[in-house]
Amino acid sequence: LPLPPHLSPHLSTASRLPVPFQYFLLCLCTSRLMFRSSLRLCNQFSHTPSLNRVVTRGLFLHEHETQTIMKRYGASVPPGAAVTSESDAVTVAEAIGVPDLVVKAQVLAGGRGKGHFEPSGLQGGVQLCRGAEQVRSVAASMLGQRIITKQTGERGRPVSKVFVSRRYFVRREAYFSIVLDRQSCGPVLIGSPAGGMDIEAVAEETPELIFKLALQPGEAPARADLEELATNMGFAVEDGTRDQVVSQMLALFRMFEDLDATLIEVNPLAETNTGEILCLDGKATFDDNAAFRHEELHAMRDWTQEDEREVRAARDGLNYIGLDGSIGCIVNGAGLAMATMDIIKLYGGEPSNFCDLGGGATKEQVEAALSLLNDDPKVEAILVNIFGGIMRCDVIALGIIGAAKGVGMKKPVVVRLQGTKSEEGDRLLEESGLPFVTAKNLDKAARQAVKIADIMKLSKEADLNVDFSLPL
DSSP states (O other): OOOOGGGGGGHHHHTTSOHHHHHHHHHHHSOHHHHHHHHHHTTTSTTSOGGGOOOOOEEEOOHHHHHHHHHHTTOOOOOEEEESSHHHHHHHHHHHOOSEEEEEEOOSOSOGGGOEEETTOOBOSEEEEESHHHHHHHHHHHTTOEEEOTTTOTTOEEOOOEEEEEOOOEEEEEEEEEEEETTTTEEEEEEESOOSSOHHHHHHHOGGGOEEEEOOTTOOOOHHHHHHHHHHTTOOTTTTHHHHHHHHHHHHHHHHHHTTEEEEEEEEEEEETTSOEEEOOOEEEEEGGGGGGOHHHHTTOOGGGSOHHHHHHHHTTOEEEEOSOSEEEEESSHHHHHHHHHHHHHTTOOBSEEEEOOSSOOHHHHHHHHHHHHHOTTOSEEEEEEEESSSOHHHHHHHHHHHIIIIIOOSOEEEEEEETTHHHHHHHHHHTTOOOEEOSSHHHHHHHHHHHHHHHHHHHHTTOOOOOOSOO
16 A cells, blocks of 8 residues: 555564554554545556555546536636437537537546447447537437446446537647645646557656656646646647647646645647647546535536445445455454455455444444445455444444344344453343354454355355354
8 A cells, every 4th residue: 555755764664563563553654545545546556656646535527527617717628518318419519510529428437438338339438420410329329328448347337428529630639637646745737748548558658758747735836837847748839839738737727726626637638730729638536525615516426427335335424435345344443444354355355345434433324334235245244343442342233233133134244343342242242142253353253254255155156045043
């Protein structure tokens, strides 16, 4: 996991400690947000430079929404609109008034251009069209379908809107973004002359084409620095494109600062055949912690594009991230949750989620977490690992019992309680008469959860019914 710069001198010492002590140090030194963002990013950006190590916790907007906000701040974007029907797509196409158009599926995932639709079979989520009738046909093949890209997984994402806009013929394509960078502890402006392509591949294969301008929090970029960045991106003062690009950068930086963004990305930032600079694409994310300052903005969240489990967890006030394993985890504390997930993997299992109850979880939240995992078809067993410091173990026990009685637990539950009121919690579980598997040791609890999950999986494959009503 990426750590703050001030911890790096201590890593060589920490690495010689036993693994449990390393986990303990991580719990002390690393915040909950870091763990959450690391989970999101470890698979996506493990081979890219620090420009991509940005906290991704927050609000993601669709391209058409991002471009609308960009335009409000003075950035130049193509004319167009998002629609939900074929007829509306034709209306927008005719209103644009030119025959060369582009239709883009609106989903919160990258790789649309190389994606495909099911069940229509259409290849590519970005389609170039000639005339309104072709726009109608393409919109019909996208709307109501699911698009599968390298970032969506096998299930894909539903397409309920398409963005119809004017197509431009371009002389050059550059890349520009502003990210909140952990390494420099502030905003970083990033530019590259290699736009219109996978920027992660550019950063890995030709890092000399990536140019960065790091700023301190609250610091505005100097015009001279922006001019240098624009020049490095391939724009010249002689043809007037450099000054246009600087104007776009300033507009996007104001948007970044005003709306508490964590990322604004334009790929490509293009020069058209008439010498005009346009933001032909737009991606933006905004920090959830600032939602109280931007209620109207955060009301734009598209819940249909998010993991159904995470949507349900958010509504119940749970700090939850869905994964692909078979062992559900309910833990208090982000560091302990990460350690629990690691020890599950150590014994050959795969966690199905990250779930941190925090220090003040209520009985109702515990019930909600168990109910969520109980309803997840991927989950074969549930491991509850609680260290009672602020959190009381008897409250956790009451939540577990309440969930088991209220929702009808279909999944075996392994419970490990330690700390405040742990004896009372164990007694409540024992007196409930319900078939919980208990353990005092995390190592034993993890091994039991992995074995139980394996048994459940094998029994399903053999079409057998395994009953966990008796202690294992």
